[in-house]
Each structure stands twice: as structure tokens, then as C-alpha cells.
Amino acid sequence: MSYVLKQLNQEWRFMLKQKYILILLACTLLLSGFSVFNGLSEINQQKNTIERLKTADLMDRAIAQDKHDDPGSLAYYSFHLTYLAPSNIAFSALGERDVLPWKHRIRMLALEGQIYESDSQNAELAQAGKFDFTFMVSALVPLLIILLFHDLFAHERTSGRYDLLIVTAKSQFVFWATRTIVRFVSVFLCLMVPFYIGAWVSHVSIFDITFLTLCCFIYLTFWTLLSLWWGKHSGSAPKVASGLIGMWVLFSFIIPILGDLAINKIVHSPKGGDIVLTQREAVNDAWDLPKETTMNAFIATHPQWKNNVEMQSMFEWKWYYAFQQVGDQTVESMAQQYRMAAQEKYELAGYVSLISPPLLIQRYLTRMANTDAVAAFEYEKDIREFHRQLRHFYYPLLFTKNDFDKHQLINIPNFDDVIDQ
């Protein structure tokens, strides 16, 4: 045992003398720190945006509720903020939040006409991607590990010390293992320490920290073992590194690109434009259709109002909102297919990621941070549920003749309650 400790100590001091390795370690620490710092500031920006939106949304709705008195106009002019707040650990995996929406304001009109609107980020920056901890781990760390480990054997071989080292070492295995462990632990710490600081600042649960640590550990071990194995049997250091970088390119670019091509060929989805177009036509045509046609289609799905569809004049709000809802109903199956296609793509991408470690760890980390496509699906579900609650709040006010009192607006559905469910 003391031999191992002595060996570890010796390797540690040996490493501190190698400028090249120290530079790589410093780069790891620096880049990891940068990724965490940026993740934190990005999430902070998003949180502040949501807070500002919440305040502005309340004020805006208060003005609308002050200005209008009948339920129909109130529903027409009141918008409601919906949002997907970032999780505590989201700073480590910003995920798809630059492409997929996480904030929407909706009102009681046909939802299909509103839900595809996106308040997108700068497209040119989104195309370049963000430098977050997940990118650091999945893409950059393998390269750093390759640079650290590819010449473990080759370096000694080319400098002519290899045979001497093997002969003099008490145990060959212990010698290489300690050298590997010292480098591995150093790079692992340089990577993780900034994350731990970030996690501490944003109150991440111990469970999440442990899980992420484990993921990173396994992933780094995979690349280290791959580098060692490849280096043991190959010739000069540049040849080893070329092969390893080739594998990195295969895992990070080639497999995902081929997977993407294949999935887009396999999965067929209705065009988003067609959904909106059809929905729009349905809503517009309703103005010219006989009122009964619309009302019949409406009470087919909302039978509780079948005794309240009589109209006194050419325009009544209840008819207006009924044809909005009927518009949504006409494209319901299309919209369903559209969503299913997105989910199917996500699931198929899961199979592709099984043969690409960088994709796999990205998938785990964004899932844990709730910043992936699944989070966006759930968010869309929440919006749909909230819209349903909103409609069912207004329907009694619109369809029955009871006197409307503005105090009833206190019971208006709240998006926060939808999230809590």
C-alpha cells in the first residue's frame, strides 16, 4: 500500500513539472469556469425576464379588465402569461431553450392560431450554439482527455525511457495506473469544481449533483480508457491522437448527422403551416356559415351548453368563441400528429444517441435540467390545459344570462396553478 502511495506522490510531483499538462489542466479549469459562469448569467437573465413579464402581464390585464365590462370583451382583450421557468440545475445544460419556446402570452381565441408563435432568440447566435457546461463535458472534455492521455505510452517510448521504466517499476500495472489516476483525477477536478460552485450558488439538490457527477465520471472514464487502449496498440503519438480525434468526429458529428438524416426521412409530420392555414380558414369561414352549423359542432364537444345556443342578434360573443373553438377542433388531429411527430423524433434520437456517447450524455444532462424537447412538450401540454381552464371559466359567463359581476374575475384560472398540478 505504501508503495502505491509513494508512487502516487511521485507521479503528482512529476505532473506538476510538465508544462504541457499544466496548460491543459488550466484550460480545462478556465473553460469549465467560463461555461458555468455563462450558464448562471443566462439563467439569471431568463429568470429576470420571467419576473418582469409577470409584473407587466398583471398590469396589462388589470388595464384590460378596467376598460371592458362584458365577459366577451374581457376575454378578447385579456392576455395571460404562460412560461416555463428554468430549473435550479438548468445553468449546467441550457439545452433547447434557445430554440424551443419557454414563454407565451395567450388569450381565449383559437389556440392553434397562437401556440406556434415564438418569441425567438437571436437566430445567428442560436445557430452557433451556447457554451454551457453540457457542451464543455460532452464535446470539449473528450478532446482534452485525448490530448492528455494519447501519449501516455508513446511519449516515454519516443524519449527512449519506456523500457527502462518497465524494468525498474516494481509493478508495471501500478506504475501506469498511478500515472493515469493522477492525471484523471486532476482533469476531473478541474472540470467539476466550477460546476460545484455553480450548483452551490443555485441550490441544486445533492441528488442531482451526485447523478451529474456520476454521469461525468463514467463519460470521462470511457474516453480515458479509449485513449489508453488506442495508445497502447498504436504507434507514434500523432497517429494515436489522429485516430482518437477521428473517433471524436465520428461520435460528435458523423453519427448525429446520419441519424438526423435518417430520422427526418422516417418520420412524417404535417406541415406546421398547413395547421395554421386550415385553422384560419375554418375560423374565417364561420362568419359566413349558418350559426347553427357552428353551434352544432360546438355542442357536439360541449353538450352542457346545448340549451343555451339560441342567438338574439347577428353577433354574440358566445357564437364568436364557439367558432374559435370549432376552428381548433378542425385541426385537432393534425396538431396531434404534429406533436406526435416531434415526440417520435425525440424518441428515435434516443436510439441514435446509444451509439454516440456525446449525444447520450447531452441527453441525460438536458433531461435532468428539464431543458430538452420533453420539457417543451410538457410546457405545451400545460398551455393547452390552461387554455381549456380559461375557456371553461368564461363559457358560463357567455352562455348563461346570469348577471355578470366583475368580482367573478377573481376566480380566473392562474397558470401557476396549472404548473402546480
Place this chain on the structure above:
Amino acid sequence: MNKLFIIAKEEWRYWLRSKLAISVLSIGLILTLSSVFITSINMIELTHTRQALQSNAQDNFAEQPDRHPHRMVHYGHYAFRTPSPLSALDPGVDAYTGNSIFLEGHRQNSAMFADQRQGTALTKLGNLSPAFILQVLAPLLLILIGYSSISRERETNTLAYILAQGTSSFTLIAGKGLALMSVAILILMPLIISGIFTLSQGASVLAIFGFLFGYAIYLMIWVLLILLFSCLFSKNSGSFTGLAMIWIVFCVVMPRVASTSATAAQPFIGKLETDFAVTKQLQKLGDGHNAGDPAFDKLKASLLAKYNVKSIAELPINYKGLIAKSSEAELTAVLNKFAEQRMDSELSQTQFSRYFGWLSPAMAIRTLSMVVAGTSIETHHQFLREAEDLRFNFIQGLNQVHIEQLSYQDDINRNRDVKASQSARVGAKNWQLLEDFNFTVDASHIRLVRSFSAFLQLFFWLITLVFAIKLVGRRLL
């Protein structure tokens, strides 16, 4: 001169004997060829789909029955962004911005249905576009082939021998450079062919030339970098590790550092948030649906005076239409003001990230490529502006029809009964007023001027490296 070619030929002979160089070269060619092929087909398909959708939307609009003109204002129309011809080589932001906008009265909607939203998220690290292959992978391939070009001669002690034979060190470096450059041109070949092909798709010669020229300089920068490192290090392994690190920093790290720093340095306020400020301003204007809004009193008084009548019912034109038209104009002015502000701040954010071209040639070529291909954020902004023009013109056209062809009496009585609502309509022939919309990118010289600073960045790299090699090449041994 002759010596130069001999050295280059010898280098090629060495590559052809080495398994690594051959496999790297063939991988490079397969990658560029397939990416050019697949992206071209993709883009041609996209162009056709969007053009079909556009004419479909136009037909739908024109085929609407007799209606109240304001109904058509809310019926609305669609604008689709057809991709620029050169997007076959660099799709740029195409998949990241919505490619269609719903145009209607009183509102400026944002672009919908970015392809990326419905994507697999697999291509976050890299995609199959020729631009990506050339910006990121081609340098790596060049490094793998060329890292040992000088250091090898040094390691095997042939360097002194070559120099002693009377070959100057610059001829040696230039010869090796020539060989590497020929590889670069080989990798660039599919792009050149595809570029010529896009001529038939309507791309301009100037743009294609600028585009390919930019990539040629970019690859030349990498050739120079490789030569420099190969000269600097005494060992192959040193040269390789150095180049690998440079590649990681320039091609993998920098683009993301640039985009991340830009978001942090110049936060962008989204449309959702600025819309609150818009609403606040609009509330001062008065509601165009409500002709009785006190905001229109002044307009009313001036109209009555102009036509010398006592009430709006006596006016020879439809007062409600006039209100709709004048309020649409005021509202659009406000909306445009905010839209321009938003685009400005988005652009300055992008410009910030483009400064990183001084730190990494990969960033410079990325900007140059997108800007010249007409797939950068500027082109998207141009699309937004043109779509807005289209919107404003047809809405105001409809409002003009409302003013001139619908009597005020019929208009105000339209909700009385079915018959009244029938007479408050205008003929379907009026829907022909819609202009044909066919989005085309800015002229090529505008795009080239726009890419000036990116060209400058590349030339800066080129010149710096030439000087550096001159400095290092003096003491090769």
C-alpha cells in the same frame, strides 16, 4: 520555380504512400461531396415547397367570396421566405428562424415554424452543410495530412540534407505549402462545382466568386498555420498537439464563446416583452374598430369642414373606412418603430459576436459565408421588412376599398339582419389587389460590402501568418 513543384510532388508522393493521408483525403472528399449533394437537394425542395405555399396563399386570398372588406383585413395573408440560391452551400440561419409569417390587420406577427423546433436536436454540434464541413472539418483534415510536413524532415534528419543541396528554406516551405494548398482546393472542388450549379438557380457570379474566394483564403490561412507550427516544433508530436489545440480553440471553442459572450454583453429583449411597451403607446392612438373613439375627433372635424357637411352620414365617403385606414397608418408607424429597435438590438448583438473574427479565422469565415450567401440575420430582417410592406399595402388597399366602395349606411347597419349583412359587402374582384410576393435576397454587391469586415479579418490573419512564417522560416535548422 521548378524546385517548388518538385517539392510539392514529393509531398504528394509521400501522402499517396501513407495510409493515413489517403484515408483522410478520401473521407474529406466524401464528406464535402455528400454534404453538397444533400444540402442542394434539400434547398431546392424547400424553395419549391415555399413557393408553392406562397402562390397557394395568394390564390386562396383572391378566391374569397364577396365580403365586407374589413373581414379580409382579418382573413389575412401569408408571406414565405424562399431561401437564397447560395443557401445550398450555407443554409445559415434558415432552420433557426421561422420561415413564414401570418399577415393581418393591426398586428405584426412573428415568423413561425422554425425547422429546428420540429427537429431532432441531433445536429447541435455540427450539421451536414458544406459550410460546416469546410469551416470545421476541412482544417482538421488538413492538419492530419500536413502537421509533419516540415517537422518530419527535421525528425528524420533530412532537413539539413535538403537545405545543404541548395534548396532555400523558403522554397521548401512554399513547396510544402503548395502541396497542402492543392489538397485544400481538392476539398473545395465540390463547392466550386455546386457554386457554378447555383448560377442556374439565380445566384450572381459576384456572390459565388466572393463566397469561394473567402473559403480559399480561409483554407490558405490553415495551410499557413500548419506550416508555421511544423516549422516551430522540432518534433512531429509537438507540431501535432499544437495544431490540435489551435483547431479546438478556433473551430470548436471560439464560435460558442462568441455567441455566449454576445448574449451576455448585449442582452436582447424579446418581442413578448417589448409588446407591452407597444401596447402602452397604442392605447394613446384610439381603436380603429370604434369610429366613436374621441381620439378621432380632430380628423372628424377636419373632414366635415373639407366636404362642407354637418354629419358623417352626409360624407361622400365611408367614414368608418377612413378611420380604419388612418388608424392603421398610425399604428403601423408605432409597430415599425419598435420592430426596428428590436432588429437593431439583435443586429448589434450579432455584430458583437462577429468581432471574434479577429480572434479566430473560423468565426470570420462563418460570418463571411452567411452574409455573402444571404443566409445571415440581415437577410432575415430584410424578409421581415418586406413582409411588413406587403402587409401594410394590402391592408391599406382593403381599407381604401372600404372607403370608396361601401356606403356608410350599409356599413353601420350590417348587424341588423341577414339581408343588411349581405348588402354590406364588396365584390370579390377587389381581392385582386394583393401584390405577388416573391422574396429575393439583397443584391450581391450589397452583401459583399456587408461582408467587408469579415474579409478584412481574414486578410489580417493571412498577412500576420505570412510574416510569422518569414520570421520562423529564417532559422529552420
